[in-house]
Amino acid sequence: MTLLEITDLTVRIGGKTVVDGVSFALEAGERLGMIGESGSGKSLTALAAIGLLPEEATVTGSVRLHGRELLGLPDRALAKIRGEQLAMVFQEPMTALNPLMRIGKQLAEPLRLHRGLSRGAARARAIELADKVGLPDPDRIVRGFPHQLSGGQRQRVGIAIALACEPAVLIADEPTTALDVTVQAEILALLRDLVDEQGASLLFITHDLAVLSSVVSGLVVLADGKLVERTDIAALAHGRHDPHTAELLRAARAAAFPTPGDPDAGS
Amino acid sequence: MLVAERLNRSFARPRRTQAVRDASFTVAEGGRLGIVGESGSGKSTLLRLLLGLDKPDSGTVRFRDREVRAEKASALHWFRREVQVVFQDPRGSLDPRMRVREIIAEPLECLGVREDHAARIAEVLAEVDLEPDAATRYPHQFSGGQRQRIAIARALAPRPRLLVGDEPFSALDASVREKIIELVADLAVRLNLSLILVSHDIGVVHRLCDQLLVLRDGEIVEQGRSATVLRTPTHPYTRELLAAVPRLPDDIA
Numbered sequence: 001m002t003l004l005e006i007t008d009l010t011v012r013i014g015g016k017t018v019v020d021g022v023s024f025a026l027e028a029g030e031r032l033g034m035i036g037e038s039g040s041g042k043s044l045t046a047l048a049a050i051g052l053l054p055e056e057a058t059v060t061g062s063v064r065l066h067g068r069e070l071l072g073l074p075d076r077a078l079a080k081i082r083g084e085q086l087a088m089v090f091q092e093p094m095t096a097l098n099p100l101m102r103i104g105k106q107l108a109e110p111l112r113l114h115r116g117l118s119r120g121a122a123r124a125r126a127i128e129l130a131d132k133v134g135l136p137d138p139d140r141i142v143r144g145f146p147h148q149l150s151g152g153q154r155q156r157v158g159i160a161i162a163l164a165c166e167p168a169v170l171i172a173d174e175p176t177t178a179l180d181v182t183v184q185a186e187i188l189a190l191l192r193d194l195v196d197e198q199g200a201s202l203l204f205i206t207h208d209l210a211v212l213s214s215v216v217s218g219l220v221v222l223a224d225g226k227l228v229e230r231t232d233i234a235a236l237a238h239g240r241h242d243p244h245t246a247e248l249l250r251a252a253r254a255a256a257f258p259t260p261g262d263p264d265a266g267s
Numbered sequence: 268m269l270v271a272e273r274l275n276r277s278f279a280r281p282r283r284t285q286a287v288r289d290a291s292f293t294v295a296e297g298g299r300l301g302i303v304g305e306s307g308s309g310k311s312t313l314l315r316l317l318l319g320l321d322k323p324d325s326g327t328v329r330f331r332d333r334e335v336r337a338e339k340a341s342a343l344h345w346f347r348r349e350v351q352v353v354f355q356d357p358r359g360s361l362d363p364r365m366r367v368r369e370i371i372a373e374p375l376e377c378l379g380v381r382e383d384h385a386a387r388i389a390e391v392l393a394e395v396d397l398e399p400d401a402a403t404r405y406p407h408q409f410s411g412g413q414r415q416r417i418a419i420a421r422a423l424a425p426r427p428r429l430l431v432g433d434e435p436f437s438a439l440d441a442s443v444r445e446k447i448i449e450l451v452a453d454l455a456v457r458l459n460l461s462l463i464l465v466s467h468d469i470g471v472v473h474r475l476c477d478q479l480l481v482l483r484d485g486e487i488v489e490q491g492r493s494a495t496v497l498r499t500p501t502h503p504y505t506r507e508l509l510a511a512v513p514r515l516p517d518d519i520a
Contacts, residue, residue, distance in 0.1 A: 037440040151306075180305035181467065185511035207441060210513040237519040251441035252515055254448075257473035260500055260509050 001028045003201050004049065004086075004169050009061035011044050011053065011225075019044050020225035021061070026169065031195065031202040033212040033233075035248060036222035042205050045222070046171050049203075050088050051078040065169065084114040087162035089191075091174040093154035097146040103130070103157055104142030110164045129160040133190060152183035159191060166198050173205045188214055209252035221245045268429065268461055269294040269350075274316050274326035286312040287323070288485040294429070294478070299455065299462040301472030301493060303508070304482035310465050313482065314433055317463065318352060319343050330429075348378050351422035355434040357414035361406040361421075367392075368402035371421045380425050391420040394458075395450060412443035419450065429461040430454075436471055448474060469512055473497060481505050 004026040011019035019041040026032050036042045047053050049063050051070060063070045065086055070078065082088075090096040098106060107129050108122035117125060123142075130138035133156040146154055155175060162170055172191060176184040192215060195202045204215050212219060213233045221229045221244055229242040236249050274290040277283065287309045294300045304310045315321035317328055319335040328335040335346050351374070354360040361370055371388045374380075380387075392401055395416040406414055415435065422430060432451070436444045452475055455462055466472050472479055473493055480490035481502065489502040500506045514520065 037442065181469075182305065182507060182511040184513070188513070208513070209441075210515050213515050213519075214513050233516065234518065247442050249519070251445050253520065254445055254474075255441075255468070255470040256514060256520060257470045257512075258494075258497055259514075260498060260506065 002026070003028045003030075003066065004203070005062070005064040005067075006045070006049060007062040007064075009045060009048055009059070009063065011041070011048050011057050011059050013054070013057045018057075018225050019048060022222070022225075022227045023061075024220050024227060024230060026201050026203055028168070029199055029201055030218065031204065031216040033216035033219035034203060034205045034222060035207065035209060035212055035219055036244075037207055039224075040222040041225035042222045043173055046088070046173050046203065046205055050082060050086055050171060051075075052088075080114070083110045083162075083167065084165045085167050086169045086171070087165070087167040089155070089158050089162045089170065089172040089175045091177050093151065093158045093178070094146065096158050097154060099146055101145075102142065103144055103146065103149070106157065107142065107160055107164060110161060114165045125164075129164055130157075133157070133160040133194070134186075135160075150183075151179055152187060155179060155183075155187050156190065159187070159194065163194055163198060163200070167200060169201045169203065170195060171203045171205070174207070175204075176211065177206070177208075184211070191215065209248050210255070221248065268296045268298065268331060269317070269463075270327075270329045271317060272327050272329070274313070274323045274328070276312055276316060276321065276323050285485050287316065290326070290482075290485075290487050292480055292487065292490060294461055294463060297459060297461055298478060299476040300464070300478045300480065301476030302463065302465045302480055302482060303467065303469055303472055305467060305508075307484070308482040309485035310482055311433070312485075314431070314463075314465050318350065318431065319346060344378050347374070348380070348425045349427055350429045350431060351425065351427040352431045352433060353415070353418050353422050353435040356438045357406070357411065357418045358438075360418055361414060363406055365405070366402070367404055367406070367417055367420075370406070370417060371402075371424050374421060374425050378425050387424055388420075391423045394423055394454065395420045410443070411439055412447055415439060415447050416450070419447075419454070423454070423458070427460070429463065432462070432464045432466075434466055435464075437466070437468065451475060469497070469509065481508065 002025045007023045009019055009022045022045055034042050048059050059071055104123060104126045107126035111117045111122040111125055126142050127138045130142055135141050135153060135156050176187050206212050218232050220227050223244040229245050270293045272291050274287050276287040277285045290313060302310055316323050319337045322337040330346055368388050371391060372384050375384050388402055389399055392399060397416055436447055439447060464472060464476055476493050479493040479496045480487050483504050489496055489505045500509055
């Protein structure tokens, strides 16, 4: 079943076409990657889908969630969908979180807003969520502020907020790019586990093919605002691919280094 | 060529931190050392100590048997001629109001290099594969990768023997990144440069460096030949770090 269907999506900002006729669909329970270099239009595609483009942007085409058109919906209607059915995890957890609001309140906000939970119930659920995303000492941490957390912990909070209302679709835009590699590994594992557990669909945006391959099996490749190819990770080694796809694979292969214990390692 | 001996540096604020603890290592003539660590590992502090930009609480840095001390800038001119740095973000490290030729001429002038500056500028632009007319343009007229080429050209201008890179590739897109990595690899061989490369990217260090040291919480937990450390890491943290790096699945790697 198709959950999210994007058709001929075009975004213009300041007379420039930054997303150019992008079409793809995300099935229920699917994990799809979206990859491209900076300026390829991948983040803007995501922002258009969730209705967070800057005001000066003009959008045409169609974004359908459960068959319902989202483009052109009034802000109030969109706000209802956002967080409840369609949620997003951003690259920079420091800027995505409100620095002046306690963690617990930020976790509780979507639950109060969308689920109508009482303050007490939302608070209890916030502690559960903090625990679920592996934050240490959840009772204490919900009383703290974002600056008191490490980058990885902040991203755990971002994931908890996004998944609080169990949305059908989660969009993660470079969620580990700002993190250290050992923290990245933990956050990727957490995302995979939670998305599986909730049966959500995932659109995972990144510039890094190795990261992508650890999360998804299918991917779309964007370049200069256009979707140039839809393929599978497993298919990358064979057949003909768009030059942009081939370049991403070449770069990822060049970045590889021998695995510990590999007898052929280094020479 | 460069010897760091028992370097220590701690900071009192925001909280008492031993940023670098008893760090000792050497870079041989023509050697290429990679310094790997995560945020907070002490990479930046160590680099500042090596470059004479900060004073260690104890310990010494020596370059070709001469001590490098963080004193007034002119006292280190001899060292700056031998050791040049390329930083992470060329947008931040190139003055937007200066033309490329002025940017590249700056170290030549500051360090009192007696040489035809215009000729040297043309030479280093060619070394980094930029057109001669790049000299008259401004940084914003170039792409990110080209700006990093300009930063490399500036570093090469005074004919250093040791090139230091502080995450010089991490602000670049994958395809551009590849080209800049290849450029540095090529320059190192062609100009017989020694390298110190600070990076969180073990893949890059593997490609460019023959020696590798792993920093964690200010301490060198492991050092040795890159190939050996990557193949047979001995410290648990090195093993954890290597295991955490995302990899392509075997069938497409």
